[in-house]
Amino acid sequence: MAKKIGVYICTGCGIGEAVDVNALTKVATKEHKAGICKTDAFLCGQDGINLIKSDIQGEGVNAVVIAACPARIKYDVFNFGPEVMVERINLREQVVWTHEAGDEDTTMMAEDYMRMGMVKAKAAEIPEPYKLEDTAKSILVVGAGLAGMTSAIEAAKAGYQVILVEKEAVLGGYVAGMYKQAPIKAPFDGIKDNCIPALAAEIQSNSNIKVYTSAKVLKTAGAPGMFDITIEQGGQEILEKAGAVILASGATPYxxxxxxxxxxxxxxxxxxxxxxxxxxxxxxxxxxxxxxxxxxxxxxxxxxxxxxxxxxxxxxxxxxxxxxxxxxxxxxxxxxxxxxxxxxxxxxxxxxxxxxxxxxxxxxxxxxxxxxxxxxxxxxxxxxxxxxxxxxxxxxxxxxxxxxxxGMVPSTANVAQPAAPPAPGEQVEEVAEEKDTILNLAYRQGPELLNLKYGFPDSHFICFPYETRRTGIFATGSVRAPLDLAATVEDATGAALKAIQCVEATAFGAAIHPRSGDMSYPEFNMNRCTQCKRCTEECPFGAINEDEKGNPLPNPTRCRRCGTCMGACPERIISFKNYSVPMIGNMVKAVEVPEEADEKPRILILACENDAIPALDMAGHSRLNYNAWVRIIPLRCLGSLNLVWVADAMSGGWDGILLLGCKHGDDYQCHFMKGSELAEIRLSKVSETLDRLGLESDRVRFRQINIMEYKEVATIIDEFAKDIEKFGPNPMKDFA
The missing domain is CATH 3.50.50.60 (FAD/NAD(P)-binding domain)
Known part of the structure; x- marks a missing residue:
């Protein structure tokens, strides 16, 4: 079906008073040939929504461009069904609430955002979800202590089949060895009888739960919705299928x-x-x-x-x-x-x-x-x-x-971790060391979950506490974090819910987290693949394996849609239907970069949508003004940064580039684990190139930022703008 774009500009929230709306309309209709462009003083109100719906039904509009508030706000209001693509342009927080109303530079900024939004809307396609033909909805629970038993019972109560694997001969784990226990519900003022016998009886009587004791997982292959599990029990190997995995292998006393x-x-x-x-x-x-x-x-x-x-x-x-x-x-x-x-x-x-x-x-x-x-x-x-x-x-x-x-030590603290590749010329001494095994993943990236410091297998402990670094595998109980008994029960219930969400979202073809509901997934143009292995090595989630020739073998249901593989690929063969290297590159090129004589530098900000974009939005809510030279493009993750965007921007006359990514490390984590860190590594290569070209390497700068630093984001931008002013215009501006 041919794409018909309708552009809708909200004039409320101060937008109509701050910028020249007619100029925005001209950009949409004259420059980018939008067949429909309308304004409304309250676009998110019922009349505004009806205006858009009327054009969808009567005019055949199937791509809607909303120039109003951020994409993080009112996304449900501006949802017109799976057949209509929606592109959001943030005029409110990033333009009129952070810049001087009626100023020429403010309108120029709004025009550029309209240009970028139109370019993206033209290039993007509605994603077609990746759906499995035969989705497994059983849930594997590894470990039958208090956490594992609770997760199994809660998932079974919700109507899901559960496969419960315990290495010992009896259920209960560490708690089973207690004479009495601390209370796990009110009242909390005295000791209680051990709850394990009652939980074990409930499990044995529940037909939705299949129990394997004196057993271990020999192999976990596949991906969410289609895990193939090999279990060893009594010298026999048993095959099971699962849609999600809950790791509840507990902890051991120090x-x-x-x-x-x-x-x-x-x-x-x-x-x-x-x-x-x-x-x-x-x-x-x-x-x-x-x-x-x-x-x-x-x-x-x-x-x-x-x-x-x-x-x-x-x-x-x-x-x-x-x-x-x-x-x-x-x-x-x-x-x-x-x-x-x-x-x-x-x-x-x-x-x-x-x-x-x-x-x-x-x-x-x-x-x-x-x-x-x-x-x-x-x-x-x-x-x-x-x-x-x-x-x-x-x-x-x-x-x-x-x-x-x-104290307690997580059972994952002693599992085998993939070794970092040796530095060139480095001699690595092989040391035999016995390591535990729990999941035995059939992943190129290693047989067990990756751990943060202390051995806990988190993914992002602040926003996504149950997720591990392997999609569809959720940690709970004392293997995830040090927890008391009451917290363990609550935690295990949450993990069961996340596993259920996983199997249902996978069956629907949607991402689980952080981009919940995202229907897109990376597509590979294998004709141009050089087998460089960058995508398989840099994917933080083990979503890409390799065949015997070194070609990438993507596993779409493992993918979290961050685009790190897209940023890693030097041949640019990886793309999403609604997010690609050419798409962002064309947005960069769509901005009108003034001539040197105009004395209006341009600074490109590539900002992670997880912390940096919310911080910028909050700066707008706080009416914090910052330099009008900047143009902001949201990225799914800074790990999706492809260096060609930097090259295109500098050769196109942009005077500076500021990368805003999540803080990375053990104490505050990138939402996609490695994305921010990888972007910083890639930037170091850009700096070397700029130095060789005689350009100041500080024209391209990386800053870590978390959402609570929104009060500092304006200062960060203004200080960078001052440095760019000292450097002077980009020498390549005259050749753009």
Whole structure:
């Protein structure tokens, strides 16, 4: 069907008073031959929507250009169905709310945004979703501890088939070994019976859940909607299909053998939290050294946690577990006394009620740093601490039992990670090291999930807490983050929901996250492929494998539509129906770059749609003015940056280019994991080229920005503009 474009300009929100709307209409109709161009003072109101719908139905408009507010706002209002393409031009936040009303430069800016929007609307096509012929909707859950059992039950309740794989002979994981447990729902003021037996009975009675115990996953192949799972049980291999995977393999206690400075190993009556549970299960808490009933028990918190020499992070559940164990001790021996030596008591959420209950039962709390732990000839323990409140050393002796809250280490911390390629000439010594395996992914990018620091397999812990770096595989429970029991149950329920969303979105042909609902996917023109492997190596999500000749083998349902592969490809053979290298390149070329004599420099801003664009929008909401030389093009991810855009802009006379991408790293992550970092690496190559051409390399600059830095974005732009003014006009301007 031929494309018929209708352009609709909103004159509300100050747009009509700030810019020359007639000039915008002229750009749309005269320069770009739009057959329909209309204005409305309240385009998102019912009359404005009816105006557009009338043209769609009566005039055959199938491509709508909305020149008004940002694409992030009222996207549901301007949704006219799958057969109508919509392109948004942000005149409000990026033009009239950030620049002087009625000024010539402000109207010129609006005209350029109209030109860019029209160029994109002409080139873009409505995506055709990638749909599998036979979509699997079963959900594989790996690990049957509290998190895995909860995820399995919740998914099964929603009507989905669940495949539950547990390496041990029984269900329950670490929690199954507890005598009693901390509460997981109100009231939170006392200890409860272990919930695992009831959950196990519920699983066994649910026909939607297929359970494999004493089993492991030998191989995970395929992609969301079509995972092929090979399970080993009792020496036999069983094949299952799944649409999504939930990783709930849990955590293991931190190795107490590394806590000799706290008396473990040298003092017989220094034990771990897990060992305390074993004692309590016998019906009484007695000293391991001689079986004598304990009277005084010391709980040492952060035993290895929050310690740069051991576990740098808080393990989240330890304080609550110690409080529970103190309550357990009181239940088993009402005369026993508990003493807590702690850095901070972290009884998050409603566990504060349990903390207060233990306090009222007579427990003593000493905010302190451990100095020394020793045992006398009778195996009684003496603890010397620095009391952080009194500011002096205190010695507590005749302790019958010391319980170390020794933290948790995710099961993924010891899985095999892909090795970084050696530098040219670097000699790599092969060291045999035994590594755990959990998922055994049949991915070119490695057999297990990629981890951030500390071994947790996050993707983006701020915005997408369940997602891992492999699409369709969701982590939950203590393998995802340190969690207490109540948080684990909530977390596992959320992971079940995300897995359900995954199988349904995949069946529909839509992306899951961050571009939820996106129907596009990368298409490869293999005729020009040089097998350089850049796309397979740089894809952050393992969405591209290779055949035996090194040709890319895309897996569209693994793809998150970031376009990193598109930016990586030197031959520019990768594109989306509505996002491509030529499309963005033509938007860059569509801007009218003034002659040098006009003294109106032009700065191109390529901004990530995840943090940079929202920050720019928020700057507009705050009416923060910035330099009118800039023209902003949103990118799906800065990782989609193709260097030809920079080359085209500089050769076309642009005076500067500013790249705004997400902050990357472990503490604040790029939404597409590696995109921002890859863009920065690519930019270093551009800088070398500019220097060779005699152009200032600082004409092209990269800045990391997060959404909360919106107040700084105007300053960043203005400072860059000042530098460009110092450099003077682009020497290539006269040749453009």
């Amino acid at each position: 190795d107490p053998a590394k806590l000799g400075h706290l008396g473990y190993g040298s003092c017989k009556n220094v034990i771990t939290q897990a060992q305390f549970e074993e004692l309590a299960k016998k019906g009484a808490v007695n000293r391991p050294s001689d079986g004598k009933a304990v009277e005084r028990v010391a709980f040492i918190q952060c035993a290895g946690s929050r310690d740069a020499e051991h576990l740098a992070y808080c393990s989240a559940a330890c304080c609550v577990e110690s409080l529970k164990q103190a309550a357990t001790l009181k239940e088993l021996n009402p005369d026993a006394q508990s003493i807590f030596f702690y850095k901070d008591i972290r009884s998050s959420g409603q566990y504060e009620h349990l903390y207060k209950q233990v306090q009222s039962d007579g427990a003593i709390f000493v905010k302190s740093e451990i100095v020394n732990v020793t045992a006398d000839s009778s195996s009684s323990v003496t603890i010397e601490v620095q009391d952080l409140i009194l500011g002096e050393n205190v010695i507590t002796d005749e302790i019958d039992l010391v319980v170390l809250a020794n």
